[in-house]
Amino acid sequence: MRNDRLDKMVEMFRLQNRLNDDTNGPAWREGATKQGKVINWKRCIVMETAELIDSFSWKHWKNIEGGIDLENIQIEMVDIWHFVMSYMLRFHTPEEAAKIALAMMRQSRIKLPRSWSVQDNARIEELLEPFEDLMALALVKTDDEAYREELLERFWECVDAVDMSFDALYRLYIGKNALNQFRQLHGYKEGTYRKIWNGREDNVVLQELLAQDPDVTYDGLIERLESAYEGA
Incomplete structure (x- = not known):
């Protein structure tokens, strides 16, 4: 442990x-x-x-x-x-x-x-x-x-x-880090990034992806964010 x-x-x-x-x-x-x-x-x-x-x-x-x-x-x-x-x-x-x-x-x-x-x-x-x-x-x-x-x-x-466990902090951090990295790769600093995906904020989409698979890896989450962003 x-x-x-x-x-x-x-x-x-x-x-x-x-x-x-x-x-x-x-x-x-x-x-x-x-x-x-x-x-x-x-x-x-x-x-x-x-x-x-x-x-x-x-x-x-x-x-x-x-x-x-x-x-x-x-x-x-x-x-x-x-x-x-x-x-x-x-x-x-x-x-x-x-x-x-x-x-x-x-x-x-x-x-x-x-x-x-x-x-x-x-x-x-x-x-x-x-x-x-x-x-x-x-x-x-x-x-x-x-x-x-x-x-x-x-x-x-x-x-x-x-009331947040270490594992809960870890899962959410991995998710937020992946999203932050994803934002940077898609023009966040340049102002070209779209934060709303099909009427939902990207943070909400992230939460849904984490709920679907709490054990998703960092790279796997990046792939899923990419797919969701392309479809938005």
Whole structure:
């Protein structure tokens, strides 16, 4: 079990490393894309976490009984994972980063409810705490080893809070990485990529493909995305 988990962790870091090389150029660890655009992975973590928080009905003036969109929250956690891994890869090889990430896995004392009740509205500040802690930590201006480990700890606490297993994170990450790579290959940066396929967003198509075959390989998923895109 442990070796299987390490293998999957290494695979994710290697895929993220390759995606960054392909999309940003080989010097991305120095903080800039091949076009000279500044890269700030920690700011990316902050902004993606803000998007996650918007899946809560936290606004006191709008849709106050709306609850949470747990499925979208889990997808946002995978988006955050892309940036957490990218940040770690600035300092470590995929193999080193994978071992550190495994060692920092933590559980959360806070768990999001699967079904929302009126009483949960009064707990909104408590339920948001893991995510706001992650966001606040990502704003700290340091990069030392202890800080990097703490950032991973806060991330894993968020994963646990949203009731997401490691294997679920792995499957969704493989899917999102494949989709991101697919987008880049089909003109995402150039603005020629079509995000809507037959009236459905590509993220929705991805979810359907993963549901059809949860054990689909990375290459197999790319092939299925290609087929669906051509038919759109």
